[in-house]
Amino acid sequence: GGLDGEIRGVPEHKFQLFARYNLVDRADRVMSLRAGVVHQSSPWGIAQNTYRVPGATRYDIGADYRWGDWTVSATIENVTDVIFAQAAIAAGSNTVDGPRAGYLSVSRKF
Numbered sequence: 001g002g003l004d005g006e007i008r009g010v011p012e013h014k015f016q017l018f019a020r021y022n023l024v025d026r027a028d029r030v031m032s033l034r035a036g037v038v039h040q041s042s043p044w045g046i047a048q049n050t051y052r053v054p055g056a057t058r059y060d061i062g063a064d065y066r067w068g069d070w071t072v073s074a075t076i077e078n079v080t081d082v083i084f085a086q087a088a089i090a091a092g093s094n095t096v097d098g099p100r101a102g103y104l105s106v107s108r109k110f
Contacts, residue, residue: 019035
């Protein structure tokens, strides 16, 4: 019995890298690109260690444009629509990140 040093639902290895590059960087406006990658190894699926949830690599991309007090942002999360184990919530259950999704937001700084 036991978990042999691993906690169910938690990968042994997880790596994250996020970057932002400003294409335009002026006092009155900024245009930038964002990208991120998250990789994790295969975690156990249940406490008895009878199966593993496959490891995965997830990619996110986005762009921002700020003009004065206004910002417009566009983001695509999970670009390749991979099934990515997120957390273990019960003895036989793991939650996963959402499928590919896009977001567009407009905000104003007051």
